[in-house]
Amino acid sequence: MKITIIGAGNVGGALAQQWAKKGHDIIVGARNPESDKVKKLKEQLPNLSITDVPGGVRTGEVILVATPPQFAVELTREWGAVAGKVIIDATNAIRLKPTPYATAFHAFEDLTKGAVVKCFNTTGFENMANPEYNLPGSADASICIDMFMAGDSAEGKEVAKQLAIDAGFEDCYDFGGSDKVELLEQFALSWINLAIFQGMGRQFAFKVLHR
Ligand SMILES: NC(=O)c1ccc[n+]([C@@H]2O[C@H](COP(=O)([O-])OP(=O)(O)OC[C@H]3O[C@@H](n4cnc5c(N)ncnc54)[C@H](OP(=O)(O)O)[C@@H]3O)[C@@H](O)[C@H]2O)c1
Structure with a gap:
């Protein structure tokens, strides 16, 4: 698939690398193509x-949005027609x-004609770069963690699920x-709460x- 990443930072970069390994064509739609x-x-x-x-939005069949959430409305003004495209919102408006x-998802759903789905927001970017964990007590056996999604678009969810599996989630x-x-954003906040506020660290x- 042709996947456009808007926001090639921690999340966008991790997923771009996982999807490229599976043979997807990755395009970055950047506000500054010269950014670090x-x-x-x-x-x-x-x-x-x-x-x-x-x-990027014109070229991609799937658009992953992994920017800070407050730019969602401004982004849709730049997009033009997105009918027939899947828009995956990975942001958290915490x-x-x-x-x-209330969320970037709701802005995309209201302001575009794309198939909008919320996904890839519930865990840290390190887990998107590597969704594999050793089984407790075993150095040899491993399991892959899970991803979660929400939204009214059946088409969006079908694509997001396949891309989660392509990224290595079980x-x-x-x-x-x-x-x-x-x-789903509160679920993400539960991960953030344990990782950061309760000091568990990001490797879980x-x-x-x-x-
Ligand atoms: N970090 C995590 O573990 C994690 C996990 C799940 C979800 N999320 C959510 O994912 C989103 C991104 O987080 P991140 O940690 O990946 O952030 P990040 O590393 O700071 O990357 C953000 C990216 O968004 C781009 N960007 C910012 N404003 C933009 C705009 N107006 N138009 C186009 N691109 C813009 C930035 O472009 P430049 O290169 O020009 O700066 C940068 O590439 C956030 O909403 C966050 O809540 C984060």
Whole structure:
């Protein structure tokens, strides 16, 4: 797939590298193609295409948004027509909001005609770069952690789930419709709370177990 990354920082860079390994074409739509973050990603991925935000949105079949959330409304003004494209919102509007919307997802859903899905927001970027963990007590056996998504678009969720698996997650669980997007951001805040506020550090993840 042609995947455009808007926001080639920690999250965008980690997912770009995972998806490139699976053979996806990665395009960065950058506000500043000369930024240090874009240059670093280009060193890691020599086949990376770099363009501006409108050019990236025109080219990509899937648009991953991994910018600070408060730019969501401004971004949609640059986008032009996005009908027929999947927009994956990986942002978390925890401190700054894309006013008047509660989340970037809700701005994209209201202001674009894309198939909008919330995904890749619930864990740290280190877990996106490497979703594999050793099983407790075993140096040899490993498991892959899970990803989570929400939104009303069945098409968006189908694509996000496949891209989560392509990025190395074992599964991508459906939290429900667009009314569950804020819950998914609170779930992200639960990870942030343990990692940062409770001092657990960033090398842990949530995993769904069944019996
Ligand atoms: N860090 C995590 O572990 C994590 C995990 C899950 C979700 N998230 C969420 O993911 C988002 C990105 O986090 P991050 O840690 O990856 O941030 P980051 O490393 O600071 O990268 C942000 C990227 O967004 C770009 N950007 C900023 N404003 C822009 C605009 N107006 N138009 C286009 N591009 C713009 C920046 O471009 P320049 O290169 O020009 O600066 C930069 O490449 C945030 O919403 C965060 O809440 C983060």
